[in-house]
Amino acid sequence: MRELLHRVRPPWRRPRRLVLVLSALVVTSGVAGGWLLLRGDEPAAAAATTATVSTQTLEQTVTATGTVAAQTTEDLSFDVSGTVTRVYVEPGDTVKKGQRLARVDDDVLQAELDAARSALDAAETAQSQDVSDGASDEQLAADEASVLAAESSLTEAQDAVDDAVLRSTIAGTVTDVGIEIGDSAGSGSSGQPSAGSTSTSGDTTTGTITVVSTGHFVVDATVSSSDVEKVEKGLQAQITVSGIDDTVYGTVAEVGLVAETDSTGAAAFPVTIAVTGERDDLFAGTSADLAIVISRRTDVLTVDSRALRTDGDTTYVEKVTDSTTGATERVDVETGEASGMVTEVTSGLAEGDVVQVPGFSGPGGSGGDEEMQQFQQQMQERMQNGGGFPGGGQGGFPGGGQ
Template sequence: MSPRSFIRKIPRWTWFTLSTVLVAVVGLSIWAFGFLLPSQQAAAETITQTATADLQTMEKSVTTTGTVTPTVQEDVSFAVSGTVTKVAVEAGETVEKGQTLAKVDTLELKASLLEAKATLAEAEATLATAEDDNDGTDSAQAREDAAAAAVEVAQESVDDAEDAMDDATLVAPADGLITSVGVAVGDKISGSSSSGSSSTSGGSGATMGGSGSSSTSTTTTSSSAAFTLVSTDSWSLDVTVGETDVSNVAAGDQVELTTDDGTEYFGLVEEVGLLPSTTSGSAAYPVSIAVTGDGEGLFDGVSVDVSIIYERRTDVLAVPSAAVTTADGTSTVTVVADDGTQTETPVEVGDSSGSYTEIVSGIDEGTTVLVASFTPGEGNSGTTGGFPSDGEFPSDGTFPGGGEMPSDGQFPGGGQMGGGMGGNQ
């Protein structure tokens, strides 16, 4: 059967149905591309982001990193010799400044004090006699002067003996944690550098008697390792600053400290070193920082980011830096009026800090400036959603992106227009 005969046998109602469907598809396409999408584009409004010029605090800083250490971390030593009669604390205890740690016997110290006082009394009696016998001659005056000098020497001996009595009680020099104890009751303490010992204790490395010692029941131990004290509420850190920044840093500058988990602390610069160290050819100067407050949450060895504030100005007129445009040495901002009118206005800018820029002149406090402006869906060529902004089909038969109007009734991908649809019904 020939194609023409086959077509003649198709009922007319079938041709009518196919024609109706085709007309509907073409009509919907014209409505969508010609009216719906352009109306959606027209409804898309330009979105603007604005900010108000207001007063800010502008800062300049030097940044570095450092490791926190306790301010107090020392061995507490006896200044006198004697036998330990009391140990008042154990390792792991927290103590306060002035709290008793240990004591030594005072028998010899009391004897020394009494002897010093007796010597002083004799010297004072000698001085009194010399003053009475002074007849104005040179020799009599010399005897009086010598007696007066002897009194001064004797008084110093008494003062030293009284200090030694006080030193028989060892106290904490600061608040902190006792991390090691190197003495026990019965140990003989030498207030000088050290005499011999027959055993060494663990922990602090102090030499002391006790279990594991030689056949002697007591030992002589150096006082330098009696106790080790570490502060728990007083912290410091040492950092380095490059040679280009060290001139900006001075004692008393405020410091902001930030740990890895974002916790913030504050401090003050205590000292700036005068002599640099060199690493890889660059000079770095040491800076000592004291953490203010009790530093709750800090611990020995924690790493922090350090920001040393060397200049802080308050009540500085500033706007977001994104609102400032600089070209050919001229800076401008776009001022937005109450009615939405936008005016490009020249301004004189100053320093920048973070995301803000200082405005020296050109606008006043409270002025609204444009930060950003965009239209949702707007393309780079004045189109929205990939179609021409005027809602018209291209006159040259070319779609956006390079596609062309099919001349053979075929859409890209194999779809057909017209009678080809009938084969799929």
């Protein structure tokens, strides 16, 4: 019985050996992958490409972010006192320049106009009578002054009657109506309830009707204090607006002189960009990115920036001398400013020259597959001989763990 028990192994030992073998294989694969990525051998490179030296227009820009807004916003209110009797518009209405928006009661204004006409008639009659009677020069001068004053009063009274109708000063869209029938409008009252009185929603003297221009827009933005000196009125701006694929163009219309504080607490200066032309695809409140062109040079000789290499303080390229074989020769160059993916070349190359652009380098050099196979074989031999991983104990993990 003892011999039989001795010959039969406990069932839990076989799975334990299987788990250990599988764990070793997993760790071996992981170490091999890490060795491949981190070893210091010469990296493998993808095939090189070529680029042709050409002339381009180089631009230097100042970038900024902003918000689209209507070019003109008018908050219109009555210039005369009176009670609002009519409101002709509501938010969303499209209006023309000069179109009436609201009206106040003009009974008092009409009475003042009639009185001004009567005063002018009286002044003219008195002047005519004094002329007929041969009055003194002093009297005639006084009569002339009275007539002029009466004419001025009549003009003001007529303007007041005209102002009883509030009219739009621009063509656009009504965005807000802050006036209701029954409101007291004009500057004849302070707009504050007197002591002991109660203010009501229908009693206001500060109500306005807001009209914004349509089709014409600006972008309100800010530029950093380090860039503001480069920006001046009239410069072109390239605008990228959210939701619009095509580039929108504009010009710098105004550069603020007083700094503001941006979201990071740094100083920034306001800049207004007038969008070129009439647009029906822009909407106020949309965010926009700006590239303000501060310099532009045409016919600049350029090369793909990736083709440039350095050797100490020297910049050079590998110029293709034989397109069939791909043979190249080193050519030292002098460079100027960079723009995007190209760099200005001031000497060493000519338009039409072809240069080599190095391919992308990645881990693993020539002979890497063979070295990897050798590494894996060594690891397998160590496991079969009961050995450990590099730097590890017998049969264990790195550092001697079991």
